[in-house]
Amino acid sequence: MTGFPVRHIDLSAVRTDKHPGNAPAFSIFWWKDLPLGMRASLPDELPFGEAQLRQFVAEYAALQLAARSPAFGAPLRATFEGNPKPALTMAQVLEAGDHLIEEMDLLASATAVAAERVSIVICTRDRGEALAECLKSVTAQRSAPGEIIVVDNSESGNAEPICRRFPEVRHLREPRPGLSVARNAGIHASRGEIVAFTDDDVELHPGWTGEIARAFADESIDAMTGLVLPARLDTPAQCIFQLGIGGFGSTFVPLRFDHRFFDETRPNGAHVWKIGAGANMAFRRRLFERIGLFDERLGAGAAGCSEDSELWYRLLAKGGACLYEPRAVVFHHHRKDLHQLRRQMRSYMKGHVAALVAQYDEFGDRGNVARIFGQLPVHFLKRFLKGFLEGPRGRQETLAAEFAGWAAGLQFLVRSGWRRQRAPRLISDGGMQ
Known part of the structure; x- marks a missing residue:
């Protein structure tokens, strides 16, 4: 499997595809700042024609309107596999006619919600170059968070010189190894009502903090996750993870995971890993008082993974609700080699x-x-x-x-x-x- 250059196409502005058609491409579609969908294409499938681009608009608009507009049946709840139940037909979308662009512009409007209640926690271990790129994107947020905490889980504390480049960042040393240990240290040190987590191999969309704050304006939400897109697909290993394994998910509409999802899936092992990824998640601080912190037996540096999904399991089992909101976007750098x-x-x-x-x-x-x-x-x-x-x-x-x-x-x-x-x-x- 060869590399697929990643390109971003804003369907609100693009009418013709400029791709030369001589190489494959991984296309991520947007309507302004609203992510809509993605697809991998071989050279003989490119460039996309004008009619095909219009078809994409109709298809993606159907999904977004059904998921976000109460007039069309929103909000959607997650099914057994964590997918949305279809609630809107293409014919209904086409009936919107001239109002379609107006509706999509409204859905894609940037939030004005301030993010000073949000504490960002980034756990890192021996990945200085990646951490620097991550912090550049964190400090470039349109809505500044209340605080940014880097939990340094390295033996030597080698993240401190990098953190000093960013005056907004607080460096916290946690010498005990383990991602869950580091995340719990970040929660303990944080002061915000909302604690948001991302990873050091991630870059944030400029609207990430604002979308987190907007999601938590709904007081019924205890936690949220967001969309994780590939930053690059240059190598076979990166393509296998994204295209063969599925990356960190491919759902572009918001979904509510609550007791209904948990009750339906519980007899077969609730599929809580469908809720999202630890590279893009946030919680109300008071939730940790109610259900506990991350299980330090789990996660990188311990059992290996799934400290995030186990916490979501506890949340749902105890009656909580988690929102998957793909407006909150991050870009993940997948592993480069097999x-x-x-x-x-x-x-x-x-x-x-x-x-x-x-x-x-x-x-x-x-x-x-x-x-x-x-x-x-x-x-x-x-x-x-x-x-x-x-x-x-x-x-x-x-x-x-x-x-x-x-x-x-x-x-x-x-x-x-x-x-x-x-x-x-x-x-x-x-x-x-």
């Missing part, structure tokens, strides 16, 4: 199994065990057969690593001391217990 990608996928699967064990121990939901011993083995078998019949491409490149991660995760079933631990809690004065 060795790094395989290591990442092994870690992801190991952490996923560990989180399923932790969720079962906390709530007794047998669907978590059924996923470990039923759904995941079936998934591996299907992928193997697909690769045997069609050849090793796409996700087949990481199948052995994912299987190895699953096998490594089984150890957590027999580690009684590990299984007795629980996530720490944030007490009202800001401390932890």
Whole structure:
């Protein structure tokens, strides 16, 4: 799989596609600042014709109006797989006629909500160059956050010189290894009513903080996640992660995840990983007092991954609600080579199994065990057969690593001391217990 140059197309302004048609491309479509969709195209599918661009507008407008306009049935709730239920036909959109552009402009309007209630926490470990690029995008936000905290999880504290370049940034040393440990340290140090997280290998859209603040204007929302787009797709490994594995999701309309989604999916292991990604998430600070902090047994530097999805599981199990709002956009730099990608996928699967064990121990939901011993083995078998019949491409490149991660995760079933631990809690004065 070769590289796919990433390009951004604003359908509110573009009428003709300037692509020369001699190379593949990964196109991300927008209506001004509103993300609409994306697609990978081979050279013989490019450039897009004028009629095709108009068709894209109609298709994407149907999705956005159904999800965001109460007149068309919004808001949408997540289905079993975390996808929106269709609520608007193309014919209904076309009936809007001249009002379509006006409606889309209204949906795409930038928010005026201030973000001073938002504390941004960025956890980093030995990735100075990436951190510097991340902080450039953080300090360029249209709506300035209340504070920016970099939690330095390196052994030497090597993020401090980088943080000194940015006067707005507070450097916090956390020598205990582990992403969950670092995130909890950031929560403990933060002062904002809303705590937003992103990663050091991410760059933020200029409207990110404003969209987070706008989402939390709804008092019924306890947490939110946003859209994670690829920053670049230059290498086969980056393309495999985005196109073969699915990246960090591809939903471009807002979805509410609450007790209905949890109740529907609970018997089969609630698919909370569909809610979003830890590279783009935020929480009300008071939520951590109610349900606890990140489980320090999970995440990079510990079991491997899924500290974010396990927290969402707790949130939904205890009656909370999480909004997925793709207006809040970040751009993620995927792993560049196959060795790094395989290591990442092994870690992801190991952490996923560990989180399923932790969720079962906390709530007794047998669907978590059924996923470990039923759904995941079936998934591996299907992928193997697909690769045997069609050849090793796409996700087949990481199948052995994912299987190895699953096998490594089984150890957590027999580690009684590990299984007795629980996530720490944030007490009202800001401390932890």
